Amino acid sequence: MSEPLPDQAARDRFRDGWDRNFAVSANAGSGKTTAISERLAALALREGGAEQLRKTAVVTFARKAAAQIGQRARAVLARRLAEAGRTDLAPLDHLERAFFGTIHSFCLLLAQRHGQALGLNLNPAVIEGADMEEALWEEFLEQDAMQFAALAPAQIEAFLRHAPLDSIFGLARDLDRGTAARLRSAGPAATPPEPSGAALSMILAAKSQGKGAESLKHNQEQAEEWRRRFRAERGFLPLPKPQGTAANIGELYAAYLAPVKAWLADAGAALAGELALRYRAWRFDRGVQTYADQVEAALAVLQDAVTLERIRAEGWRVVLDEAQDTDPQQFAVLVEITRPPGAPLGTWPAGRGAGPRPGHFCMVGDGQQSIYSSRADVRNFQKHLEAFARGEGGERLTFDVTFRAPQAVIGLLNATLPAAFGPGREHNRGLPPADGAAGPRLQVDYEPLAAGPRNEPGAVAVLPVAPAAPRTKVEARLAAEVRQVAAWKESQ
Numbered sequence: 001m002s003e004p005l006p007d008q009a010a011r012d013r014f015r016d017g018w019d020r021n022f023a024v025s026a027n028a029g030s031g032k033t034t035a036i037s038e039r040l041a042a043l044a045l046r047e048g049g050a051e052q053l054r055k056t057a058v059v060t061f062a063r064k065a066a067a068q069i070g071q072r073a074r075a076v077l078a079r080r081l082a083e084a085g086r087t088d089l090a091p092l093d094h095l096e097r098a099f100f101g102t103i104h105s106f107c108l109l110l111a112q113r114h115g116q117a118l119g120l121n122l123n124p125a126v127i128e129g130a131d132m133e134e135a136l137w138e139e140f141l142e143q144d145a146m147q148f149a150a151l152a153p154a155q156i157e158a159f160l161r162h163a164p165l166d167s168i169f170g171l172a173r174d175l176d177r178g179t180a181a182r183l184r185s186a187g188p189a190a191t192p193p194e195p196s197g198a199a200l201s202m203i204l205a206a207k208s209q210g211k212g213a214e215s216l217k218h219n220q221e222q223a224e225e226w227r228r229r230f231r232a233e234r235g236f237l238p239l240p241k242p243q244g245t246a247a248n249i250g251e252l253y254a255a256y257l258a259p260v261k262a263w264l265a266d267a268g269a270a271l272a273g274e275l276a277l278r279y280r281a282w283r284f285d286r287g288v289q290t291y292a293d294q295v296e297a298a299l300a301v302l303q304d305a306v307t308l309e310r311i312r313a314e315g316w317r318v319v320l321d322e323a324q325d326t327d328p329q330q331f332a333v334l335v336e337i338t339r340p341p342g343a344p345l346g347t348w349p350a351g352r353g354a355g356p357r358p359g360h361f362c363m364v365g366d367g368q369q370s371i372y373s374s375r376a377d378v379r380n381f382q383k384h385l386e387a388f389a390r391g392e393g394g395e396r397l398t399f400d401v402t403f404r405a406p407q408a409v410i411g412l413l414n415a416t417l418p419a420a421f422g423p424g425r426e427h428n429r430g431l432p433p434a435d436g437a438a439g440p441r442l443q444v445d446y447e448p449l450a451a452g453p454r455n456e457p458g459a460v461a462v463l464p465v466a467p468a469a470p471r472t473k474v475e476a477r478l479a480a481e482v483r484q485v486a487a488w489k490e491s492q
């Protein structure tokens with residue numbers, strides 16, 4: 001570590017800028033978690049550091065990563081103590097005072113310390129992991145009477161004509177309270193509209209030759225028959241699917257059914273919202289909390305103005321690792337407690353209100369390591385980064401050097417990934433918000449990597465692997481590939 005790095009100044013700043021906030025967005029293996037450890041170690045060695053560490057929360061999304069940061073920080077501090085020839089272990093003691101854990105567990109701590117006056121459950125049984133959440137959900141479904149008040153009985157009947165009730169379960173299970181309440185009260189139009197008459201005319205007028213003609217005829221009859229039954233009957237009538245692709249039938253059917261589908265989506269969302277709220281109330285009654293509930297409980301604490309100011313006055317400092325995995329509600333908790341007294345909730349970074357107090361909020365992350373999902377939308381991480389880049393709330397730093405990848409690999413990635421992640425690739429775009437509109441770009445810009453001074457040279461090669469015969473079993477396919485790679489390695 002003795003050779004200076006081209007980006008050493010940024011690393012030093014992150015370590016020693018006590019009274020500043022930093023946001024680092026940098027590639028895998030660029031030393032982000034190490035930088036956090038260095039900052040904490042330096043704090044532990046500094047006069048007055050003990051007091052600050054007592055109110056420092058070092059958090060990340062996943063439990064394993066949270067445990068690792070604590071270990072890394074201790075290791076770095078032990079090294080720094082040895083380098084300085086110090087034998088007193090007080091700084092290690094100081095470091096132990098900091099909170100190391102998941103964002104969820106930090107939220108639980110906030111709710112436990114401050115939620116009593118607000119009637120929150122202070123000792124919930126925490127539902128951990130996908131299996132336990134699934135079991136809890138199943139248990140809820142089993143005892144729920146499936147009676148709904150969000151829609152009129154005739155609307156429920158209309159919905160169930162075309163979709164089974166369990167089609168709303170997936171949505172209902174994961175809705176947060178705010179969204180559930182919004183969907184429940186939005187509701188659909190009084191009655192479902194008919195399928196599009198204009199699109200039906202186009203289906204009936206469509207022409208196709210050869211093999212497609214037969215399918216088209218079936219699709220035309222089916223569409224017409226479906227509308228007849230929609231009008232005249234009341235029994236179960238699932239949405240029809242076209243056969244084949246002749247005459248662009250997929251698009252025509254989509255246009256034909258669009259009004260009905262839109263109504264079903266609104267009706268299903270209202271039912272899902274109601275079920276989600278009931279699931280929430282049931283969890284509350286039983287004294288159990290999911291991870292999302294823990295964050296919600298902390299947010300509820302912060303909604304109370306007096307409690308919010310009390311927490312802010314405690315002077316928390318937040319250090320967030322893997323910030324790209326943090327969802328908007330989690331960000332809100334971590335940011336709000338570090339903002340200055342009186343700052344109105346929800347006004348940073350969105351409303352350009354005062355950001356976190358200097359020295360009270362640092363985050364590191366890598367947009368490229370985020371998997372786009374509705375939970376931790378990478379654009380949310382980027383919004384916070386952009387605020388730092390504008391100088392609002394703190395300073396944005398970049399680390400260019402990566403220590404993990406061999407030099408040849410870095411060369412290959414820099415040469416190929418800018419295009420792969422670039423705006424020119426169709427698969428980097430999401431669904432357009434409206435017909436004819438451009439889909440949102442769901443990819444982050446590729447940041448070029450630089451090799452550290454001690455990275456191995458490495459090598460890059462294209463392996464001439466012959467594909468297995470069709471219908472070869474996975475194990476056999478894998479074994480054939482591995483043998484070819486081994487043969488190639490031996491030939492080198």
Ligand SMILES: Nc1ncnc2c1ncn2[C@@H]1O[C@H](COP(=O)(O)OP(=O)(O)OP(=O)(O)O)[C@@H](O)[C@H]1O
Nearest residue numbers: 001027028029030031032033034035366403404452
């Ligand atoms: N300044 C440095 N000089 C030399 N090696 C370093 C430096 N900082 C970190 N490393 C080494 O680089 C490797 C990656 O570090 P680290 O885990 O901190 O990266 P990261 O950016 O947090 O990675 P990830 O993106 O996976 O979270 C580790 O082996 C670490 O010891």
Ligand SMILES: [Mg+2]
Nearest residue numbers: 032033034321
């Ligand atoms: Mg890391």
